Amino acid sequence: MRIAFPFSAIVGQDEMKRAILLTAVDPTIGGVLILGHRGTAKSTAVRALPALLPAMASVKGCRYGCDPSANGRKCAECLARERAGEALRSEKRPVPVVDLPLGATEDRVVGALDLERALARGEKAYEPGLLARAHRGYLYVDEINLLEDHLVDLLLDVAATGENVVEREGISVRHPARFVLVGSGNPEEGDLRPQLLDRFGLSVEVTTTTDIAQRVEVVRRRDAFDRDPEGFVAAWADADAVARRRVERARKKLETIAVPDEVLHQAARLCAAVGTDGIRGELALLRGARALAAYEGARAVGLEHLRTIAASALRHRLRRDPLDDVGSTVRVDRAVREVLGA
Amino acid sequence: MPTPALTLAGPDASQRAALAAALLAVDPPALGGAVLRALRPDRxxxxxxxxxxxxxxxxxxxRVPTGIPDDRLLGGLDLAMTLATGRPVAERGLLVRSDGGVLVLPSAERVESRLVGRLVAALDARHVPARIAGGTDAPTTFALVAIDEGEPDETPVSSALVDRLAFTLDLSGSDATLPFARSDVATARALLPGVTASEAQLLAFVQVAEALGVASLRAVTFAVRAARAAAALDGRTVLQEEDIALAATLVLGPRATRHPAPPDESDAAPPPSEETEAAESDGPTLEDSRGMEDRVIAAVAAMLPVRLESAAERTRRRSGAAGRAGSDRAGGQRGRQVGTRRGDPRAGGRLDLLETLRAAAPWQRLRASSSSRARVQVRADDFRLRHLVEPAGTTAIFVVDASGSAAVQRLGEAKGAVELLLADAYSRRDEVGLVAFRGTGADVLLPPTRAIAAAKRALAALPGGGGTPLAHAIDKARELVQQARRGGNDTVVVFLTDARANIARDGSPGRPQAEADAMASARALRALGGTTLFIDTAPRPSTQAQGVAAALGARYVALPRSDARGIHAAVRSALPERA
Incomplete structure (x- = not known):
């Protein structure tokens, strides 16, 4: 397997890095959409993610990596083992970061008939797919705007229910599949369906930096990594470890972060000002701000957290006139200034 | 031993191409590969x-055969062995078999996006994920050589691929030979890890990219890697100016979106503030790099074509190619299953295992007497393939008359109607293309794309005035229809014109010839079938427009009876209903 470029060594792209880190703090934020041109470290950031994620406790031997403490939300196999009186043991596993390649077959995504058992024993058995592998972790779709519509439908369905239901080839299986969906793409090459846009908790726009010093730094680090990947990763291991511990601390604190009424009120005003449909915008705004407060070590969510997260949480939810050229970011920033002051 | 061939012998394209081959041989995975533009296969x-x-x-x-099925490309189940042994036997795919070597992709401009996706994923990840139960990820590093056999103005190779390959080479010149042998490359490979670039040199790469308008840092990284390979090939571990010039010419030159400002000018009035700030803060090394950088920029500028595509143009031209969700409907390999049919999975179909086993089941007792140990005996006759159908997409092509005879106000209404139709297309996920004609010819303002905002921008920027080259416009529309059909899409062509053709196909003025050409082009487009709508923008309905519409086999709508909304409604009713 190829060695991943360290997360901490990515130059700039602060909004993208922040959004990804916040989903590590609170996966219920619900996914990150990264839009921008090619060669802006989108994929690099996602592939660097495993090094930042603390290992998770899973039921030993479970094919879906069920959470031992999740009562009643385990897969059928774990539930059957519990019913049979087995005490489920737990083990540490790395958080999965799974790639969903464009053009993946539906079989590969949702799972399919287990060929080995079908051929050797004539049994119908289920072979889990990418959705099962991504459970409790990340599912990454590069060029998500080019993903085939039938796969998009499938992802929407699973993302909405947190469960993958397979009814095909005589197999009838359901298993939990809750994951953070990370999509990236270049909007100039195709639009995303509005239904899919809305599923993302946060969205970020990345651009290639034009600052010469930053550009040199990017090239220098890439060159150093090319020449000696192991050495480069080792040199950045401490920085990644610091970020990982910070994520871990923030996760523990998340439940204790207070959300003052004033913040709730302003979040609602902000959503009303930009005219988002439904309640998803407010939820993403509050969860994002709370995760940010936890990550920054604050005790309560403040207006500055709202301000920081507003563009990421709202820009993809504006009721969209496909022919309107005014950038969504501009519209959100304007609303932030109106509601929260400059 | 320093090799004179490494310094650029002049702006000769074939010499450059040969040098690129040598650099690619030194460090294939880091450079990704090359796009070869060639109209002659022997080159x-x-x-x-x-x-x-x-x-x-x-x-x-x-070589990657066209339409290669996934199990041949990525690996899959070896059916013969699997059936013989009764347990799944994996077969290595083409990507894994090409580990450490070169994968050649012919007709790269026509490759479907599914295949592009696979190749890109393998180039990035450097492994092919397990395809069958219990399989393991297989590492593979290869260089990809994509051959662009298209005409210069045809749909280019997908930018997802081009971006990941260091070189884009033009092989139209004569063959060039290089004084390198396999042993030189082997020596260079050993030297390569020790080749370093100084701070000033890295800065030079970034500034040369800036001067040429190359935004992608991936391109700059490729240039650094190519320069390191060049130094290693020359037996050095320190980068020199000629390595940088060579790498910049090979990697950044083809990606240039603007001509660099002449060095004298920039000395007189140093424009970009970043550069001057950086130069001030870092002192004398940068002064050196300034001179080197100017010489490198001059070397690259010498080979740039006179007219460069701006970044926006490039994106627009490529958006058609990359904006496709996929197009292998003909193979019936994707979509919704509507049943099974008997067939050979080797031919590219997808095996329906359960149906296959079901077909084999009645014969088990009879077959059990044979010597095989497999518990289930399956014969080729039992194979059942999935029969899949994918709903076809629609490509709407708007052909808008911007000539002087189509009055400015008419053009405004036409634009209004097209905008409403674009909004429709957006919600229907249709692709939209735009052809505009005026003066002496027609231009594809926007190749079919789903990026609707781009279509609107292209439309807004459309000026009016000039002659009416109708024949040329119909021909352009025909090309787009053919392209869309190749992708398996249905097409709707919407003409907005008064049909007062006065420019012949060859661009010469003269009404009779222009009208005859237009009628001939119209009949040729009609022969392709598909839905066509003709919106007459003349102040009052003309027999001429009705004639062209009839030759096109189009539904005729006269604009005087309708405004933008009226046209919109007419087109909507002509569009096929979507399931």
Whole structure:
């Protein structure tokens, strides 16, 4: 397997890095959409993610990596083992970061008939797919705007229910599949369906930096990594470890972060000002701000957290006139200034 | 031993191409590969032969056959062995078999996006994920050589691929030979890890990219890697100016979106503030790099074509190619299953295992007497393939008359109607293309794309005035229809014109010839079938427009009876209903 470029060594792209880190703090934020041109470290950031994620406790031997403490939300196999009186043991596993390649077959995504058992024993058995592998972790779709519509439908369905239901080839299986969906793409090459846009908790726009010093730094680090990947990763291991511990601390604190009424009120005003449909915008705004407060070590969510997260949480939810050229970011920033002051 | 061939012998394209082959041989995975533009296949063959001669012996060099099924590309189940042994036996795919070598992709401009996706994923991840139960990820590093056999103005190779390949080479010149042998490349490979670039040199790369308008940092990284390979090939571990010039010419030159400002001018009035700030803060090394950088920029500028595509143009031209969700409907390999049919999975279909086993079941007792140990005996006759159908997409092509005869106000209404239709297309996920004609010819303002905002921008920027080259416009529309059909889409062509053709197909003025040409073009477009709508923008309905509409086999709508909303409604009713 190829060695991943360290997360901490990515130059700039602060909004993208922040959004990804916040989903590590609170996966219920619900996914990150990264839009921008090619060669802006989108994929690099996602592939660097495993090094930042603390290992998770899973039921030993479970094919879906069920959470031992999740009562009643385990897969059928774990539930059957519990019913049979087995005490489920737990083990540490790395958080999965799974790639969903464009053009993946539906079989590969949702799972399919287990060929080995079908051929050797004539049994119908289920072979889990990418959705099962991504459970409790990340599912990454590069060029998500080019993903085939039938796969998009499938992802929407699973993302909405947190469960993958397979009814095909005589197999009838359901298993939990809750994951953070990370999509990236270049909007100039195709639009995303509005239904899919809305599923993302946060969205970020990345651009290639034009600052010469930053550009040199990017090239220098890439060159150093090319020449000696192991050495480069080792040199950045401490920085990644610091970020990982910070994520871990923030996760523990998340439940204790207070959300003052004033913040709730302003979040609602902000959503009303930009005219988002439904309640998803407010939820993403509050969860994002709370995760940010936890990550920054604050005790309560403040207006500055709202301000920081507003563009990421709202820009993809504006009721969209496909022919309107005014950038969504501009519209959100304007609303932030109106509601929260400059 | 310093090799004179490494310094650029002049702006000769074939010499550059040969040098690129040598650099690619030194560091294939880091450079990704090359796009070869060639209209003559023998040039490609000799370039590939030259590359093969430099790579270590027995390095694989495989061609990707068009329409290769996934199990052949990525690996899959070896059906014969699997059936013989009764347990799944994996077969290595083409990507894995090309590990350490070169993968050649012919007709790269026509490759479907599914295949592009696979190749890109393998280039990025450097492994192919397990495809069958219990399989393991297989590592593979290969260089991809994509051959662009299209005409210059045809749909280009997908930018997802081009971006990941360091070189774009033009092989139209004569063959060039290089004084390198396999042993030189082997020596260079050993030297390569020790080749370093100084701070000032890295800055030079970034500034040269800036001067040429190359935004992608991936391109700059490729240039650094190419320069390091060049130094290693020359037996050095320190980068020199000629390595940088060579790498910039090979990697950044083809990606340039603007001509660099002449050095004298920039000395007189140093424009970009970043550069001057950086130069001030870092002192004398940068002064040196300034001179080097100017010489490198001059070297690259010498080979740039007179007219460069701006970044926006490039994106627009490529958006058609990359904006496709996929197009292999004909193979019936994707979509919704509507049943099974008997067939051979080797031919590219997808095996329906359960139906296959079901078909085999009644014969088990009879077959059990044979010597095989497998518990289930399956014969080729039992194979059942999934029969899949994918709903076809629609490509709407708007052909808008912007000539002087189509009055300015009419053009405004036409634009209004097209905008409403675009909004429709957006919600229907249709692709939209735009052809505009005026003066002496027609232009594809926007190749079919789903990026609707781009279509609107293209439309807004459309000026009016000039002659009416109707024949040329119909021909352009026909090309787009053919392209869309190749992708398996249905097409709707919407003409907005008064049909007062006065420019012949060859661009010369003269009404009779122009009208005859237009009628001939119209009949040719009609022969392709598909839905066509003709919106007459003349102040009052003309027999001429009705004639062209009839030749097109189009539904005729006269604008005087309708405004933008009226046209919109007419087109909507002509569009096929979507399931």
């Amino acid at each position: 490609v063959t000799s370039w590939l032969d030259a590359l093969r001669a430099l790579l270590p012996p027995q390095s694989p060099m495989n």
